[in-house]
Amino acid sequence: MEKKVFLLPFASVILLLHYWVTCLTLAVSLTNLSDEYALLALKAHITYDSQGILATNWSSTTSYCNWFGVSCNAHHGRLTALNLSNMGLEGTIPPQVSNLSFLASLDLSDNYFHASLPNEIGNCRQLRQLYFFNNELTGSIPQSLGNLSKLEESYLDSNHLTGDIPEEMSNLLSLKILSLFVNNLTGSIPSGIFNISSLQSISLSANDLYGNLPMDMCDRIPNLNGLYLSYNQLSGQIPTSLHNCAKLQLISLSYNEFIGSIPKGIGNLSELEVLYLGQKHLTGEIPEALFNISSLRIFDLPSNNLSGTLPSSMCCNLPSLEVISLSWNQLKGKIPSSLSHCQELRTLSLSFNQFTGSIPLGIGNLSKLEELYLGINNLTEYGSEGIVSTSDVYSNGIMLLEVFARKKPTDEMFVGDPTLKSWVESLASTVMEFVDTNLLDKEDEHFAIKENCVLCIMALALECTAESPEDRINMRDVVARLKKIRIKLLM
Known part of the structure; x- marks a missing residue:
């Protein structure tokens, strides 16, 4: 039996194609309009535009893809990046931002946005970069941020955020940078944060966080290169697994409640540049291996109960060292003559210890030295080996400032x-x-x-x-x- 083939008239085919094109065009137009409406809602929530750019440039008479700070995908014309940083903008962030469904990068940093972050921001599922630092945001961190599975960089630092760090942020398995320092956050750090193996930098300094750090922290996040946790209420011991974060360049744990000794494994961090461990409770001797890290620039361990002596060769392998701050400890013995090898040294602070003997003559050859604090030790007369007595005057002046202000010249605020x-x-x-x-x-x-x-x-x-x-x-x-x-x- 012969099959019958039904053919549409040519005119019908053309009509059908026209219908499809019209529908697709309308759909694209409507989705593009949602981007424009979201941007206009943001503009409406800005109460002050110091440069007047949005008032004059963000106009419906031109395509929003040509608006200042807007980047669109060339293929489908959807908004993928919005950068309005450092424009002196004041206002709030509207929930309509969540309609930017193709948004991958949002940068509103260095402005004056206030009030809370809208919970709807968790609907921007394509977000990879979130920059809200240096604003005046208040309220808590939205739990919905945990829905941003593609998020790689989250900068919410230097605001006035309160409350806990949401447990949901442990779901951000693509996260590389978590920056929340200088806020008013409380509670403990969610343990799941330390299971995000992609993390490279954790910045939570200057909050009110408490609790212990997991001892196996660096077994879980081995790619960490920056750990910023100073000025909190963290306690317990410094994780012994730090040596497994082989890429660590900066460790900042000052002004917490850590106890115990400095883990010896820190001396194996061959890329370490900055070490801040100033506080009041660390004991034991300084691991000698630390003095073999040639990349070390800042060595800041004041206000502890560290004991023992400094190795005579401590500066032989530290060509880049700029700051040595060991004041207010229980160190003894002689000040190493090898200090003369630290030609980049700008600050040498050894006051309030139990050092004996004379000041090494080589200190006078440190041409870049700006600050020298050797007061309150058991040293012999400063002038006996070529160091002029005016250093004694200067050192005692700084000592007076330290005692009455209860701050150190090497504190991070300075x-x-x-x-x-x-x-x-x-x-x-x-x-x-x-x-x-x-x-x-x-x-x-x-x-x-x-x-x-x-x-x-x-x-x-x-x-x-x-x-x-x-x-x-x-x-x-x-x-x-x-x-x-x-x-x-x-x-």
Whole structure:
């Protein structure tokens, strides 16, 4: 039996094709309109545009793909990246942003966006980069961020975010960078965060986080190259597995509640450049292997109970070392003469220890040395081996600033500007802004007398630390002034 073939008239085929094209065009047009509407909603939520760019450039008279800060895919015309960073924008982030379904990169950093992040942002399933740092965002981190399975970089630092870090963020298995420092976050770090094997940098400093770090942390995230956890309330021991993070370049754990000794394995981190472990509770000796890491630039371990001696060859293998900060410990023995090999050294802080002997002559050959703190040890006369006595004056001036402000020149807040000296100088007339609250209390009946004594001591400290050695007060006058202040306090 012969098969019958039914053929549509040619005109019908053309009509059908026209219908399909019309439908597809309409669908594309509607989806593209959703991108435009989302952008216009964002524009409507911006209350101040310091440069006036959005007001003049974001207009429906032109394609949104040509708008400032907008990038579109050339194939389907959908918005894939939005960059409005550092434009002085004020406003809030509307929930309509979630309609940008092809959005891969969102950068609103360095602006003045406030209020909470919309929970709907978790619907932007294509997001790989999220930059909201340096804004004024408040509220908690949306749990929906855990839905962004493709997210690789999350920068929410330098805002006013509160609450816990959501457990759902443990689902971000593509995450490489987690940056939440300088917020008001509380609670513990979700344990699942340490199961994200792709993580390369964790930045959670300056929050109010507590709890312990898992001892096998670096067995789970071996690609970590930056660990920023300073200024929290973390406790327990420093993970012994740190040596398994072979790519670590920076470790910042200062000002927490860690106890125990420094893991010896840290000395095996051949790429380590910066080590911040300043706090109050670490004990034991400094692993000698640390002094063999040729890439080390900053070696900052003040305010602990570290003991033992420094190796005589400590600077022989550290050609890049710029900062040695070991003040306020229990170190003893002689100051190594090998310090002369650290030709890049800018800061040498060994005050408040138990060092004995004389100051190595080679320290005078460190041409880049800017800060030298050797006070409160058992060292012989500074001038006996070529170090002029003005260093003693300077060192004691800095010591006074350290004691009364309860801060160290190498604290992270003094990296760059201001320095400890300029910070105290700027607050010299408002003593309660910088003085250790354990030393001075406004409720004290003798507050006025004590305040005046502190102001006199700070003025003396600033005279000791004048830029030019010729402008510094001599040590005899320092002692005389301190005696007078003491008499005034006891009257």
